[in-house]
Amino acid sequence: MRGVIFFRGRAYRLTWITTPRAALIMMPQTQETKMSFRDILAVVTSQAANEHVIAFANQLASQTKGRVTAAVVNWEPNFTPAEGWALDPLYGQLLVDARNQLASEADKLKTRLAREEAPSSVEPYLLDIGAAGVAVGMRARHADVSIVARPTQAHMESGQAILDAVLFEAGRPVIFVPPEWKPGKIGRRILVAWKPTREAARALADADAFIGSAESVSIVTVDGKPSRGYGEQPGADIAAHLAYRGAKAELFNLASGGRSESEAIMSQAVSLGADLVVMGGYGRSRMSEFIFGGVTRGMLRHATVPVLMSH
Structure with missing residues (x-):
């Protein structure tokens, strides 16, 4: 009526x-409103596990003529020596391995993003999983929106740590993307x-x-x-x-x-x-x-x- x-x-x-x-x-x-999500931060742990996040971020960038920054995160070893400093060399090797893995994932993401038309960059972060909010939350404050994976059973701890960081610390919106997402206009x-x-x-x-x-x-x-x-x-x-x-x-x-x-x-x-x-x-x-x-x-x-x- x-x-x-x-x-x-x-x-x-x-x-x-x-x-x-x-x-x-x-x-x-x-009246159509001009989309403002142009500075897009995708927070990921690996190119393979978070391909849907990368694809979503690039789809959004194509709609807004924006840019994508991929913040790739790896975690410092969660390791406590059993007898003082006796196991310190083992911790040192675990830390080297974590840094090497982070550098490898950053290279994969650079290659992946180079296939897209949107301007892009990759930033690596090696973090304590219990203190992710400080670094990731601060970085997310300097973007229009953060794109993250919906936490899954296989990556629950890391996924929840990243989501909590951007949701509670950034003061910006976050979009979490399920693995079932199929590319299409957003x-x-x-x-x-x-x-x-x-x-x-x-x-x-x-x-x-x-x-x-x-x-x-x-x-x-x-x-x-x-x-x-x-x-x-x-x-x-x-x-x-x-x-x-x-x-x-x-x-x-x-x-x-x-x-x-x-x-x-x-x-x-x-x-x-x-x-x-x-x-x-x-x-x-x-x-x-x-x-x-x-x-x-x-x-x-x-x-x-x-x-x-x-x-």
């Missing part, structure tokens, strides 16, 4: 299409996993460069109930905000139906053919998520679509 709604004291003429599962809000005019169909939290609002703002040029934006709430944060219809306020900015916003209020929140979100993303999920990360403490579970932890374990996350 057509009509006028009042939002924050101003009147807007909208078309509102309601179905049993969605509401579509459209503004009469749309940001055509976007799903926003919405809660009225600071983290979700920050992620939505960080994703503005994508949202402004997206073909469709789906706002998804799970088990949302009318409240001070959500309003009378969960998600309607943020849909109206996006409509004001010229985006076409489709609103889905989902019931979990016994699923976890992350499962409901990913199921909807696959159903809609979304190529990017936008969400806030760790709305509660990491320890709480580790003990009790949570949507962030669920997405980190099971997302099959790239996720832009901000904290």
Whole structure:
């Protein structure tokens, strides 16, 4: 139906299409927003294990006419001598081996990136796995966005250390890419996993460069109930905000139906053919998520679509 709604004291003429599962809000005019993710940092551990991350970063660079910096990370030996300094020569050899492996991976990445049209560079980092946040987080502050691998069972410790570094220390958005990702244009169909939290609002703002040029934006709430944060219809306020900015916003209020929140979100993303999920990360403490579970932890374990996350 057509009509006028009042939002924050101003009147807007909208078309509102309601179905049993969605509401579509459209503004009469749309305006494409120039994508701003041009200085792209890909944080990887090896060319072979993180090919999907490199490919994603280069696809994004081709869309934005940007550049790619590959920060290749290897870890210092985690080694404690059993008898004072007696085993120090062994540690020294392990350290040499780690440096050589890092140099080898850096050379492979230079060769790989040379095949792409986007300008690129490679930066090697040999780090203590427990202190990755300082170096990686600082480097990520000087990029528009960081691209990392979604942690997998085979590389859980290193993957989580890298993701935590860029998410908590950089103050910039991070996109984690699942190994299932297939190359294609990024940001055509976007799903926003919405809660009225600071983290979700920050992620939505960080994703503005994508949202402004997206073909469709789906706002998804799970088990949302009318409240001070959500309003009378969960998600309607943020849909109206996006409509004001010229985006076409489709609103889905989902019931979990016994699923976890992350499962409901990913199921909807696959159903809609979304190529990017936008969400806030760790709305509660990491320890709480580790003990009790949570949507962030669920997405980190099971997302099959790239996720832009901000904290």
